[in-house]
Amino acid sequence: MSQEQPNNPLHGIKLATILEELFLEYGWEELGEILNINCFKNNPTYKSSLKFLRKTPWARAKVEKLYLEMIN
Incomplete structure (x- = not known):
C-alpha cells in the first residue's frame, strides 16, 4: 500500500524531469x-x-x- 503525500507538490516528479523542464524554460546559462x-x-x-x-x-x-515557482 503506497502512502500519498497530498501536501508535497513534487511527489511523483523525478529530478530528471524537473531539470529537463527548467533547461527548456531557461537554458544552462540562465540557470547558472x-x-x-x-x-x-x-x-x-x-x-x-x-x-x-x-x-x-x-x-x-x-x-x-x-x-515550483515556474509551474505556479
Missing part, C-alpha cells in the same frame, strides 16, 4: 545566473548536473524551489 550553481555554469550536461544535484541537498532544494 539564477541559481548560482557551478554545475550549470561550467560545461553543463544533464548527466553531470543530475549527479551533482543528487549528492548535494542544498543545490537540489534551490532547483526544486525554482521549479
